[in-house]
Amino acid sequence: MHFISPTCLSGLWLRKLVSCKPLSRFRSLAWAAFDHLYNRAMASPEDVIEPLAESAAAQSLLRRRFSHDCHNLTKDELDGLMSRSEGRPFIVVHRLSEIEDEGIPYFIPDVPVKCRLDNTEKHTRRSRSRMVNVSIGTLYTLHLTHGQFHWTIKRKYKNFQEMHRDLYKHKMMLHLLPIGRFAKDRQQLRNESEEMPSLHGTERARRTSSKVKYLEEYLNCLLENTFCRNDSSMLEFLSISPLSFVSDLGPKGLEGYILKRSGGHRIQGLNCIGHHQICFRWSRRWLVVKDSFLLYMKRDTGSINFVLLFDPEFNMKVGHADTGTKYGVCFDNYTRNLIIKCNSYRQSHWWSYEINRLAETCDFLKLQRFDGFAPPRENTLTKWYVNGSGYFADLADALEQAKEEIFITDWWLSPELFLKRPATNNYWRLDEILKRKAETGVKVCVLLYKEVEMALGINSEHSKRTLMNMHPNIKVMRHPDHMSSVVYLWAHHEKMVAIDQTVAFVGGLDLAFGRWDDSQYHLTDLGLTETTDRVTEGKTRNDVDGNGMADGSKTSEPDKQGEQDPHDLAGNTKLWLGKDYNNFIKRDWVQLDRPFEDNIDRTIPRMPWRDLSAAFHGKAARDVARHFIQRWNFTKIFKIKYKDDFYPYLLPKSHSTADSLPFTVPASMKAKVQVLRSADRWSTGTCESSIHNAYIDTIKKSEHYIYIENQFFISCSDKKTVHNGIGDAIVDRILRAYREKKKYRVYVVVPLLPGFEGDISTGGGNAIQAILHFTYRTMCRGEFSILSRLSELKDQWTEYITLCGLRTHAQLSESPVTELIYVHSKTLIADDRCYIIGSANINDRSMLGNRDSELAVFVEDEERVPSIMGGEEYQAGPLTLALRKECFSVLVGAASDPSINIDDPISDEFFFLVWNETAKKNVNIYDKVFRCLPCNKVRSMQDLKDYSNVACLCETDPKQAKEELKAIRGLLVHFPLKFLCEENLLPPRNTKEGMAPSELWT
DSSP states (O other): OOOOOGGGTTSHHHHHHHTOSSHHHHHHHHHHHHHHHHHSOOOOTTOOOOOOOOOHHHHHHHTSSSOSOOOOOOHHHHHHHHHOTTOBOGGGGGOHHHHHHHTOOSSOTTOOEEEEEEEEEEEEEEOTTTOSEEEEEEEEEEEEEETTEEEEEEEEHHHHHHHHHHHHHHHHHHHHOOOGGGHHHHHHHHHOOSOOOOSOOOHHHHHSTHHHHHHHHHHHHHHTSHHHHHSHHHHHHTTOOTTTTBGGGOSOOEEEEEEEESOOBOOTTOSSTTTSTTSOOEEEEEEEEOSSEEEEEETTTTEEEEEEEOOTTOEEEESHHHHSSTTEEEEEOSSBEEEEEOSSHHHHHHHHHHHHHHHTTOGGGSOOGGGOSSOOEEEEEEEEEESHHHHHHHHHHHHHTOSSEEEEEESSOOTTOBSSSSOSSSTTBHHHHHHHHHHTTOEEEEEEEOOOTTTOOOOHHHHHHHHHTTOTTEEEEEEOOHHHHTOSSOOBOOOEEEETTTEEEEESOOSSTTOOOOTTOOSSOTTTSOOOHHHHHTHHHHOEEETTEEOOOOOOOOOOSSOOOTTOOTTOOOSSOGGGSOOTTTOOOOOTTSTTSOSSOTTSOOOOEEOEEEEEEHHHHHHHHHHHHHHHHHHHHHOGGGOSTTSOOOOOOOGGGTTOOSOOOTTOEEEEEEEEEEEOTTTTSSOEEHHHHHHHHHHHHOSSEEEEEESOBOOOOOSSSOOOOHHHHHHHHHHHHHHTTOOOEEEEEOOSSOSSOOOGGGTOOHHHHHHHHHHHHHHTSSTTSHHHHTGGGGGGGGGTEEEEEEEEEEEETTEEEEEEOEEOOEEEEETTTEEEEESOOBSHHHHSSSSSBEEEEEEEOOSOEEEEETTEEEEEOHHHHHHHHHHHHHHHTTTTOTTSOOSOTTOHIIIIIIIIHHHHHHHHHHHHHHOOSSOTTOOSHHHHHHHHTSOOHHHHOHHHHHHHHTTOOSSEEEOOTTTTTTSOOSOOTTSHHHHSOGGGTO
């Protein structure tokens, strides 16, 4: 190819170059032309450069609803990016291409850059011909300071020469090329009063130690010159990129150009052509190393191509023997074996040394307590929630505070969910909140479980499509692809929201229909009927959402019968609109793409939802965000459709800035918080079962009691069908207390029926029976059950453990109705000093780590308040004590009856006369009034048929039934341990449930 003469640079070719985006692309092409002009003679002017061809990735982007982020930086935003003296804001991470196009300087404006040279050393190499060390020059160590950022680089004298030459050539090019785009740069050059200093000193200066001082003065002089400081050659010389001075990314770290080898991903299905170590290619990339991760990117375009997080498997190897490459460095972690090539032996070892230095303080390089990925974080502001009303309200307020990022992952997400109720407009609807934040520039990243559609009707495709169509700043991924990943049985079950990597919400609540409830556990919507006297009397004390904070929902005036226009919410008095009003045992959710059409007849009582969640801040919140980032980046690598730039790689914020909290959740208190998870190679790219380990450790170390609320109770290992050891730990702890003759209590609260569609009056269906089988196998049936293994205690087991469910009642169409309260919580409380809240059920799916993915937090009180335990003075933790009392007060009716004392959780008076007597009395009343199922009187299918054919009191004498119900106290009922005990509840082999592997149920 020939290049045209300078006089023709303003012709067709130049106009095509000028039209190229980003600006750096033009500069690189123009630089190549000028470099050729600078060194060689010109060729004929008739040659024309062909336009750049569009890439396949760009064509693919055009087919997406939103092909790019198209959020142009306003003048105020540009000023904001340039005016912060302490460092760039984190939002820069999501604006790299725009920053490049706008020509925003990488350095912080008005903040000087200082350089100090020292530690000169001889740079040597081994001669190939004579096999002796030959001195080839001096290596200089440069210590640089820019505001709060400090870094070190090593350079040879020839690097100074190359940088000087490039600066001079760029300066000449700006004078010679008559392009309007460079007018600003030319004006800047004219305003510079000082000429560029000369690099050439005297012969004597080159041979004496004063050369170090001379080079230091030379470089500092250049750095005072705005043009020279911001030139690309100077930035490369100083190892500067757009990510260098982002405060929340921590210390500047190590940067520079390297060659990276393709492949090395440890992901099922990717070790194919183009990804295997035999079939690879080398690419030139800019490598950036921070204090807990490294990445490589295309520096000129601002495109991040890969992020590698530090983890316990992270290590480095240097040299040909370990990398198969001369001057190679290999980085290993759970998900990738990354090999880069350096320019020299010395550079490869320098990179290795600096990366080790940066990573030495990283918490994620070793396994933490419970073999978890994150350590306990002391003095963490945290808050618990019982039920969804307070949780969703605080979450809505926190989402409104988002400035940079919102991360959400759920098993099921309903975009049309109202977070504050009753709703009089759409302002607090989830999709509207996310759209509102996206329009302000916040990046919203959502990870959804991609269900097997034939088996599950949560319609994640509708959720994804709805959110993605709202704004390009909302990105939604679904995972896994069941065929390519060969994952059919397991699910992403975790529920989490992280905001600006500063505040996180974790627990059992999906942002989905049916989850919103308060401590009233309404069976009917507001205005349809009057609630019972019991509920009304307890309202003032029952409406508690977390840490003793009053619920924000208000009683509404009666609503007129009939469906309300979902688009006109003025005057709405309903708490559950459309499919949000549901009883999923009567009928599971269908047609979720029609969210405001009722799913069940409102003459059927809804099924209340009981759940616990937690909010926390600071370093623990960053741990949760890091987990999300790990999953997001893993999914981006795994699925080809997510590989383009529309779905960005996410970067974790440094823990060094985690104590700066722009906002906090009201009524949060300080405690020690550790983030736990269940993760596997298929789900996250790593292996972890720290939730299981924490449960067992907490049970073993508990001294007085444990309280368990969980959606499932499937445990007691037989090493064949059930493997988790939580039930075994409970048995061992009770036996130890019995042998030591010490008082110890175990409270277990689970749903009375599994959450599957089915008619319990005819047996409930195969899915319900399968879960009941494994639940009873854990509690009381078979040699591995808890009660069987407590045979040493004989009838005394009732002094140590109590197994319960929850039920409530109301008036509907002038008739009394009842329904079980669906316990969806995943909570363990121990000794009034610590608790675990998360998404993990007590079963193998959630606990083993190699099945469903889960997330939880272990909270330990660091402060103490006076309390009572076993009749003696006791120092309890304020957070845990308040949580336990909130749970107990609602369950036994103390919220509406102040005479009930719940202060001592292990006293005989409370355990026998309050807890167990309340559960027993409530069971008897409900059986008398409603003939409720499940119950102990029904032990076979014939009993079930006979029992269901007898009319109940609420049908024969509603007035007397109402009188009987007045004696109900709280929500507690004993779990019916003898229900269908004469039947084999395992699904028949000739059914689809029977053909499913047992792992599906356990």
